[in-house]
Each structure stands twice: as structure tokens, then as C-alpha cells.
Amino acid sequence: MTAFFALIKRDIRIALRQLSDTLIVIVFFVISASLFPFGVGAEPNLLARMAPGVLWVTALLSAMLSFDRLFQNDFEDGTLELLVIAPQPLWLSALAKIAAHWITTGFPVLLVAPLIGIMLNLKPEGLAVLLAAMALGTSIISLIGALGAALTLGSRRSGVLLSLLILPLAVPVLIFGSGAVEASIGGYPVSQQLLMLSGLLLACLVLCPWGCAAALRIANE
Amino acid sequence: MTAFFALIKRDIRIALRQLSDTLIVIVFFVISASLFPFGVGAEPNLLARMAPGVLWVTALLSAMLSFDRLFQNDFEDGTLELLVIAPQPLWLSALAKIAAHWITTGFPVLLVAPLIGIMLNLKPEGLAVLLAAMALGTSIISLIGALGAALTLGSRRSGVLLSLLILPLAVPVLIFGSGAVEASIGGYPVSQQLLMLSGLLLACLVLCPWGCAAALRIANE
Amino acid sequence: MLQKYANPKRFLTLANSVLPWTTCATVILIVAGLYFAFAASPPDYQQGQTVRIMYVHVPSAWMAMFAYAFIVVASAVGLIWKHPVAHVGALAAAPIGACFTLICLATGSLWGKPMWGTWWVWDARLTSVLILFFLYLGFIALANAFDDSSRGEKASAILALIGGINLPIIKFSVDWWNTLHQPASVSKIDMPSIHSSMLTPLLLMGIGFTALFVTLVIIRVRAELASRRINALRAAKIHAEVAGG
């Protein structure tokens, strides 16, 4: 387990030293979400209707910006080879990198999401559910994104290919996530959607690190 | 000038090494735009109102995905050093790389934009203006994004802040771009917005290659 | 048993002897199916003539899922037992499966217009079929995105395995969620609740499509093996020169 935490610590340290990669996700999230009032006009009701969907889609799309680099640097400088032959299971290393990714991108997105929600006239009743759903949703996205990043490692145009792989897999997150927020605004129970998200998270927690490990091993063959 | 076209040709060749790579750009654009109905619900009127904003955000995002690689590869493998000491002005090389970027990402986006507009129930009156505005907008985004990419290269300290300043520069493009489409749908004149976009393009054409060249030179010191 | 046919040579011998039979079966079954579908079956009392779309829609929906299941199995075999031909088979099946999926989507929305009054709704089954289509595209793109073909086929095999969760979601979405789309009536576990005059063409078309799928996969695998042999010979020649000079 020391290796697990060492990996998380190192990735966070590198992210802090090279802030641009981290900040770009949040800046993009804020900018692209705040564009909608311009594009749609500032009618409060319309905005409020769109708010959950816009929040989720822009969060997902801006997370996309960061996956490209997740394994790329380690792959190019040879660190990944060493992780493959480190005396700890590769899926654990993959999980550590995913955790670090969530801490440096998913978590900040979570922090600004309520602000953007307010900006888009999201009803205050929805904020708590938004936070809960986003906490689950961003973790799922980190897991799925890492899988995509590992699969496309070393391919041509990996950035765009990556999105092609991830976006369809992330659609359920989007549906249940914005569904939960909409339900809470409308005063309906949200437990079903949150339960589905938790189930998805569990499935991803089991499958994605395993898939990552297999893909990383192949990339280094 | 042979060097200029050689650079464009090489970058395009690398990007289009296989046909599926070009298709991927288009598919990415389609997928990310079609995520919005998932998030917002499939009400035709609501979709139609959002369409201009959605189109511009997703266009910007699909361009964004490719910027971190724009100079990074050339920087890491040493090609950029050779461009600095090639017997042609560096800003011309930078412009060639920007042109290649536009051809491989901006142009395909331009081609599919009307289709996505139709999918999102955008009124047909808006399509011609959408095309004109997008042609200008994607070029500006390529120029600004390249500047950001050059600034983040190597020189970490100043690069981070500068690139964060650069990103908001894309906001006017989004405002005028979706503004033009909105206006044309509403039956208002669009010349003002298109003029603003043209002005922006001119300014960027003058400033960005020069700024890129300076940033690239510093990165290689 | 499997081990034996993983070998390119043995596979080719087997494939060449099977191919004429599947080709004949395809032609006969589909022609018969079309006859029963358009001439020998009644229009539906509710849906009228549009019900005939079903004879293409439903078999291609089945094939869309069957082809993906085939890819999942072939990928697993390729990854676990490292059989090169299994990967080639998976890659050969992908574009065919994608076509069936596209046909299912197209006929479905053609049918949806008169039935539901709209081309498309974001309902669970329709959405999961759309995702299946994107998975096909991702699989094909990933497999072709590497210079080294063996890298691409292994990476896409992993994608196929994980994307496999989508299959039960498609199959059972109509039962889990209340949707516009028809629940299963032919492929129910117990007895089909559908009249035999409609069942006959449906089954004929279903088996015919399967034969078509097998035929196409064999043809594509054969072509792929041949082109790999050519590439390999070329590479060997190059490297022999390198070593020599």
C-alpha cells in the first residue's frame, strides 16, 4: 500500500507543479457553462430548465480534456514500464493514478459545480442532490476515462479517439445524473437515480482498473 | 515557401495517416453534441433554442482536445529545435502548423456543423450564417489555441498564467459566433457580428504567429 | 479443439469447405423469408402494412446483438488463449455488426414515424442500441489506430469485453424500464406469443441473416489473413536485407 499512496502523492505533486493541466479543466468548465446564457438568452426559466443538463454535459466534456495526459507522460518517459514490473499488482497502480486524477480534476469540478448551478438559476433545492450525484458521477467518469486513456495509449490521434470511446460509455452517468437533479427540483424522490449511479460506480470500480491494467500491459509489450 | 507547405503537408499526413482518424473528429463532434438531448431531455423547442450555444461549445471543445499536442510532440522529440534553426522565419513555421491544425480539425468541424444543427432542430434560416461564422470562428480558435499551446510549452512558470489568460480570449468568439446564428434565426441583421469576428481573425492572424514564435524560441533556450 | 482451428492454415482449410454451404443457405433462407414476409403473411390488424418492416427490423436487431456477442467471445478467446485468428475474426465481424445495427436503427425509426408519431425518442432500448452503434465505431477505430496491428486488436478486445455489459442492458431494458418500445414476444424464454404466419418469415429471416453473417465473416477473415501474409513477407524481406547489408 505504500506504493499506492506514493503514486497518488507523486501525481498530485506533479499536477500542482504543472498547474496548467489542472486549471484548464475548471476554467473550461466555467467558461463553457457560462456561455449558455449568451447562446440561449438570459431567460431565467429557460435557463433553470436547462441547468442540470448543461452542468452535466459541460462537466463531462471538460473532464475529457484531462484524460489525454493521464498515462501519456508515464508511457513516453518509461515510468509505465517500471509500473508494469513493480512488485505490486498493476491494477492497484492504475487505481492510484485514477484516484489522483479524480483529486486533481473531479474534485475541483465538484467544488465549482454549485456556483455554476446558481449562475444558471438552478433551484436551490437541487444543489444538495447535485453535489451527491456529481460526487458519484465524476468518480465514474474518472474511471471510464482512465480506461479509455489506457486503451488509446500509443495510438495516433489518441485525444479524439479517446472521446469516441468514453462518451458513449458515459451516457448512463449523464442520464441518471441529470435525472436525479431534475427529480429533486420537481420534488420527486431521487433515491432510484442515486442508487443506479452507485451501482455504476461499483461496476466501474471492479472493471476499469482491471481493464486499465490489461491495456497498459499490452501498450508496453 | 516550400518549407511552409512541407510543414503543412507533414502535419496533415501525420494526422491523416489513416482514414479512420479523420472520421473520428467528426464522430466526436456528433457524439458530444448529441449528449445534450440526453442531459436536457428531447423537447424539440428547447433543443432548438439551445442549438447555437451547443454547436459553438462542442466545436470549441473538439478543437481544444487537440491543442496540447500541437507543439508538444515536436518539442519533445527535438523537431522544434530544428524549426528554430531552420533557414526560414519561425513565425512562418508556426503559421504553417496552425494552418495544418485548422485543416485537420477546424475544417471537418465546419463540414458537419450544419448536420448537427439539423439534428438539434436548428432552424434552416440559420445554417448559412452558421457556416460563415464557424469558418471565421474555428480559424480564430486555432490561432488562439496555438498561442496557448506555445506558451505552456517548457517555460512552466509564466506559461500557466498566460494560457489561463488566453482561454478567456476565446469567449468573444463564442459570444459573437452564437450571437450571429441567433440573430439570423430571429431575422435580425448579422453583419455586425460577422464583422467583429473578421476583425478578431485579422488581429489574431497578426499577433498569434508572432507570439507563438517568441514563445517557441523561449521554450527552446 | 479450439486450439486446432486457431492456426491460420487449419482455419483456412475448414473455412473453405464451409463457405459454399453457408452461401447457399443465405440465399435460400432470405429469398424464402422475403416471400413469406411480403406475399404469404397477413397485414397486422393494428399496424397494417407497416408491420412488414418488422421482418427486417427484428432480425437485424438480433444480429446487431449477436454480432457483438460474437466479438466479445472472440476477443476473450484471443486475449486468454492468444489465438491470432480469434482477433482477426472479431475485427472481421465488427463492420458487419455495425451495418446490422445501422439497419436496425434506420428501420426502427422508419417504423417509429407511423407508430409513435416521431422518428426518435430517447427511450432506454433505443438509446442503448445507439450506444451499441457507437461501441462498434469505437471498436473499429481503436483497432485501426495503431501501427502495430497486434496492439490494436488486443486493445479493442479489452474494449469489447467491457462494452459487453451493454448487451444485457439492451435485451432487458424494455422489462426494466417502462418504455414505448415493444417488449420481447418472439424471443421469450417460454413460448412465443405471436402468430405462426408472422413467426415463420421472422425465423426464416433470422436464420438467413445469421448465415449471411457467417459467410461475410469467413470471406473477410480470409482476405485479412492473405493481406497479413503479404505484409509479413514484405517485412521479412526488408529485415533480411537489413541484416545482410
Place this chain on the structure above:
Amino acid sequence: MDVFSGEELTCIRSDRIVFAGFNFSVKAGDALVLSGPNGSGKSSLLRLMAGISRPAAGQITWRGKSITEDPERFFSDMHYVGHRDAVKQALSVRENLIFHSALRSVTSNIDNALDLTGLAALADVPARMLSAGQTRRLALARMLSSPAPLWLLDEPTVALDTVSVERLRAAIASHRKGGGIVIASTNVPLNIEDGVSVDISTFARENATLWSNGIADELGTEKRI
């Protein structure tokens, strides 16, 4: 007794057989030097030995067990230094070493490794500011900072100055004296005392590819293809 050995190893890269039928076996204290022209497969062989990639046929044994059987134990007994240095530019020299030793379960001595490679004065400098040779020394310091009986080195002397090459030679000698094994590839004479030298290019198979002329048959079905 043979500690580390390989039998009938075959390596396939992009459908081409790079070498086939390669056998080796080394005992405690042995050194094996791989030579051969560029592209003959030295790096590929070392990557097979390290378990980074799998041989197309044949198997590799460490202390009587196939390395795929108990990979964790094998990996913790082995150090691999490849062409690429696995150095993170944004971290300092010491931070790089700390990270890599955290990946291993044994305790490590980073200061000692810094001394042995002459990097002590540069310990807190970001790795981005190192010269080519200093970066290579950092990669070697990673290996020296924690003990492991088996060293796999891919052209370890590249970019090193003469003093550093001497230091490396001394480190290898003391490693072997303690019962360690060294397998190194090189293009320049390494002058390892009584090390066995193998020219890998003699195991090349001209014209042999996976998909052509029945090689798959030849390799047999019981050996994994």
C-alpha cells in the same frame, strides 16, 4: 544451480520473428553481455527477461519457477534500466528516487545511491535541469538505491562520462561479489571481468514471419503463439 535461465525463447515484433531458439542460463555472480548490431534484438530480449513483454514461445525461469507464475516475487528481485530513463522532469532528483523506492517493498538507501553516482550535490535540483549524462546517472541511481539480486541493463553506459563508467563498473563488480547477477546489452566494449558475451544476431531467422510459410505450425500449438 542455475538461478536465472531461459529456454528456446522466440521474439516476435510486428509479425516478424526477431530471434528464435535463444537459450541462456546464469548463476549467482555471473555476468552476461548481449551484443549485436543495431536492431538485432538486444532491447527486445531484455524486455522479455524483465517480464515487460512475453515471449512468443519458450519460457523464462527465476529460481526454479517460471517468471509468469509468481511475477510479484520475480519483480521484487529484479531491477531493469531501459533505454528510457523514467525520470520525471518536474520532480527533483531526490523526489524521483523517493518515488521509485516507494514502489518497492524493501528499504532503500537513497543517499548512498546519490553518492555512488555522484549526484549528491544535485539532489534538490529539478530533473528538468540535468544534462543527458546526469539524467542517465539518475536512472542508475534508482537501481542502486534498493538491493535486488538481478540487474537487467540496456546500454547502461550511454551518455556517461569516463568517471561515471568507472563507477558503474565498480558497482557491477561489487554487486557480483555479493552474489548478484548482471545482464547488460551494449554497443561499446563494456570490459566486464569474465562476463560471458553473446551475439544475439546469430539467433536471427531470415525471412521468418508469423503469418508466412507456416511458422505458426512450426512453433507448434502447445507453445503459445
Place this chain on the structure above:
Amino acid sequence: MDVFSGEELTCIRSDRIVFAGFNFSVKAGDALVLSGPNGSGKSSLLRLMAGISRPAAGQITWRGKSITEDPERFFSDMHYVGHRDAVKQALSVRENLIFHSALRSVTSNIDNALDLTGLAALADVPARMLSAGQTRRLALARMLSSPAPLWLLDEPTVALDTVSVERLRAAIASHRKGGGIVIASTNVPLNIEDGVSVDISTFARENATLWSNGIADELGTEKRI
């Protein structure tokens, strides 16, 4: 007459003075070999000479003109092969060479360069599939494919096998016979016939940093820092 010369060159990297007061001058047909331990500044000096970075003080002259005065002319008279190979993995060997020669205005002979480096058979292979030494040979082929009187080489023999080293030595000899100049850094003996060797580490200033003990004053304000 001196064709290429430098006067009182000072190199500062991250506020540390790597070397100061370095002078050199070479004539047509000369060879200059830079030696010195890792981190002594060989690569930094070659980058100054190539015009990639600027000296903190001093100036470099090519055919009587400062290289900053008419950079275009200087750049077209010069080839630089650095530590990094500038090879695009996705392109084939030949495509890589075509691209680099298109950057230069003179006509180039790619087939000849491929022959000289023994890469002819690999011409259409993607560069991704090259071994370390083959990649290095591709970088050298870039230099050999178009004529230029000045060659600046940073450890050109790294990763090369003995046959390729011999080929490189022959290429250098014929280049010099035609009046060309070669400046190369190296950590291994290069054995260039009657080449002048300079140990760059003798120009180091121990403990000298830009902001300590008045070095900034000493360098003077009229020289750019």
C-alpha cells in the same frame, strides 16, 4: 582565415554560470572535439553555437558576420544533431527525411543518405519500429541528406553499433576533405584524425552564480545577460 569562431562565450543555465570566457576558432577542414564530464556544458555550448540559445556574454561569428545578424544564412550553412533525434514515429524513415530536407533550400539526396547510414532497406518502415541505434542513424541521415559546411554533433555515436560508427567516421573524413567543419561533443574516444580536443570543464567557474559575488557586475552591463 577563421570561418567559425566564438569570443569570450559565457553560458548561464538557471542562474548558474556553466562556463565563462570560452574562445574557439576553426577553419575549413578543421575538426573540434568537445570533451568533459557530464554536466560540464558540452551540449549547452553546441546549442549556443547552433543559435538555438543565446550566450549570456560574448559572440559567435560565421564567415565574418555575427550569427545573430543574418541568422537565415547561418542556419542554411549548418547542420545540428542534438541529443534528441527529431524523428516522427508515425512517419516512415523516408518521409522523415523528405520533411527535413524540405525545410532547407538546397537540393538534397535522400537515397545517398540512406545508403551511407545503412537504412536503405528500412526506408518505408514507420520510425516507431526502429531500434534505438536505427533511430540515431536516421538522425544522422538527416544531416547527410543535404550539404552544409558546418556540422554540429552532440554525442553522435550514442547507441550506434561498431559498423555504424565506422561509417560515421568515414562520412566525417570526407566532409572535412571537402572543406567542411565538424564540431562534436563526445564522452567516448572519437578518434577523429588530427581533430583538436577541448575539455570544456576547464572553463567552469566553481561556485559562480549569476547573483552571487558580483558576477553580474563583472560581466558588465554592456554585454547582454
